[in-house]
Amino acid sequence: MQAQKTSASAAHRPEFTSPVATKTLLLDVGKSALLDTPDQISRISMGSGEIAEAKAVSPTEVLVNAKAVGETSLVIWEVSGERQFYNVSIRLSNSVANDRLSVVRRQFDIEFPGQAIDVMSENDLLFLRGTVKDLSSSQRAVQIASTMGKVVNLLYVAVPDAPKQILLKVRFASVDRSLTKNLCWNLFSTGATNTIGSVSTQACSTPIISSTGSSSSVTATVSNALDIFLFRQDLNLGATIQALEANGLAEVLAEPNVLAENGKEASFLAGGEYPYPVLQGTGGTGAAGITIAFKEFGVRLNFIPTITPRGTIQLQVAPEVSALDFTNGLTISGFVIPALTVRRVRTEVELNDGQSFAIGGLLDNRETETFSKVPYLGSIPILGKLFQSITKTKTNTELIVIVTPELVAPIPVGTPVPSLKYPVEFLPSNSGIPMTTPGASVTGLKPSIAAPTTMPIEKLIESLKPERPLIIESSTSTSGSYGGNTNQVAPSAPPATAPQ
Numbered sequence: 001m002q003a004q005k006t007s008a009s010a011a012h013r014p015e016f017t018s019p020v021a022t023k024t025l026l027l028d029v030g031k032s033a034l035l036d037t038p039d040q041i042s043r044i045s046m047g048s049g050e051i052a053e054a055k056a057v058s059p060t061e062v063l064v065n066a067k068a069v070g071e072t073s074l075v076i077w078e079v080s081g082e083r084q085f086y087n088v089s090i091r092l093s094n095s096v097a098n099d100r101l102s103v104v105r106r107q108f109d110i111e112f113p114g115q116a117i118d119v120m121s122e123n124d125l126l127f128l129r130g131t132v133k134d135l136s137s138s139q140r141a142v143q144i145a146s147t148m149g150k151v152v153n154l155l156y157v158a159v160p161d162a163p164k165q166i167l168l169k170v171r172f173a174s175v176d177r178s179l180t181k182n183l184c185w186n187l188f189s190t191g192a193t194n195t196i197g198s199v200s201t202q203a204c205s206t207p208i209i210s211s212t213g214s215s216s217s218v219t220a221t222v223s224n225a226l227d228i229f230l231f232r233q234d235l236n237l238g239a240t241i242q243a244l245e246a247n248g249l250a251e252v253l254a255e256p257n258v259l260a261e262n263g264k265e266a267s268f269l270a271g272g273e274y275p276y277p278v279l280q281g282t283g284g285t286g287a288a289g290i291t292i293a294f295k296e297f298g299v300r301l302n303f304i305p306t307i308t309p310r311g312t313i314q315l316q317v318a319p320e321v322s323a324l325d326f327t328n329g330l331t332i333s334g335f336v337i338p339a340l341t342v343r344r345v346r347t348e349v350e351l352n353d354g355q356s357f358a359i360g361g362l363l364d365n366r367e368t369e370t371f372s373k374v375p376y377l378g379s380i381p382i383l384g385k386l387f388q389s390i391t392k393t394k395t396n397t398e399l400i401v402i403v404t405p406e407l408v409a410p411i412p413v414g415t416p417v418p419s420l421k422y423p424v425e426f427l428p429s430n431s432g433i434p435m436t437t438p439g440a441s442v443t444g445l446k447p448s449i450a451a452p453t454t455m456p457i458e459k460l461i462e463s464l465k466p467e468r469p470l471i472i473e474s475s476t477s478t479s480g481s482y483g484g485n486t487n488q489v490a491p492s493a494p495p496a497t498a499p500q
Helices: 002-012 094-111 135-145 383-387 457-463
Strands: 023-028 032-036 041-046 052-058 061-066 070-078 083-091 117-122 125-132 150-153 156-158 165-190 196-200 208-210 219-221 228-232 237-254 257-261 266-280 289-307 313-332 335-344 347-351 357-373 388-408 454-456 477-481 487-490
Touching: 023 032, 023 061, 041 052, 052 070, 061 070, 094 117, 094 135, 125 135, 135 150, 135 156, 135 457, 156 457, 165 289, 165 313, 257 266, 257 289, 266 313, 266 335, 313 357, 313 388, 347 357, 347 388, 383 388, 454 457
Parallel strands: 023 083, 125 150, 125 156
Antiparallel strands: 032 061, 041 070, 052 061, 070 083, 117 125, 156 454, 165 196, 165 237, 165 257, 165 388, 208 219, 228 237, 266 289, 289 313, 289 477, 313 335, 313 347, 357 388, 477 487
């Protein structure tokens, strides 16, 4: 019964007819076209109503109105079952397109005088050809032409001049002075009043009293030869007095000159690297491992110069002076790890060519006084001075950092380059021939690189991209088992938790 219903419905379905060939309808924006059909129209479908619109004005006529540039499709169904297919293309009229191109060309003449820029229109694409003087002119030309539609940039740009080189002169001047005064007393007895011993404030080294059991064999050993030594043999009583004054002076003057390209980073380091052990974690039953990492110290300079549109030089600069400090170091499992005294400046300044700035200054004065005495005995008038010790320490630190940027040019070809004056002459070479490249008579003519006057815009943009950063292989680290006898050398980067 179901099969009979299906057959009956299929009998009333109209037979499938293959569509007629697709036709093309070409209109200008703002124009209309009237299409005739052999039979009455049952339905109309326009692909994009924003590009064109279609409506039936009579049973056998369809009116198509062009609205915007583009392409779409139109399908017309007739009562008889026939269908009409149209590819509708809407374009600007020649007069309108020429008027808009004239406006763009006129703007080019105003904005880019003396630069040959041509614009052509084809369908909905604009093609820019010609030569501009820089990248900014190309970008502005594309912005102007894009008001008419999609732009294909085929412009050439004049090869820019070589980037400017900037020499940064930095002067580090540092003076560290220290003054230490130490006054202390030690009293000792080798048998006075049948007593053997000493009294001290422990502010300086004390004599070592040794005895074999009898008063005649008691000896006193003095470890510091700079002490004032007093001893009464008849009284078996002696004293050591330490009255010392120490002056320390350290001067540092560094003048690094570093050359960098405009907008590129440069760095300088005059110093060294000191090793320090780092205990590595263990996973389970394995022994702890030790990795030897390295920390840099010395005179360091990092900076990035940038020439501003005003003609000034903007500097991101970070000078640093560091030195090893064993006084405040650490001792871990027998390893002596020195501390670092660091003076660092990180700032950003703007200078004209040749101007100078003092970007960092430090004046640090400190005075430390330590007073110790023997209880009760040190409080006795006059005699109590023998049981007191005084230590005074004064430190003075002065630091100044001055930066001076300069625009420089390379040394011309054939001009003698500067060299050092060596106090002692080196041994003459075995061959007696200077280390130079043979002339053209031996190697032939050297290759010449012809500098182009223009290049495609995309090639210039590619050349302006940041270059791959320079990677310098660091020192290797030594790894081994904690407390073991075997070590192996393997590259290792300093850990993030390295002591500073």
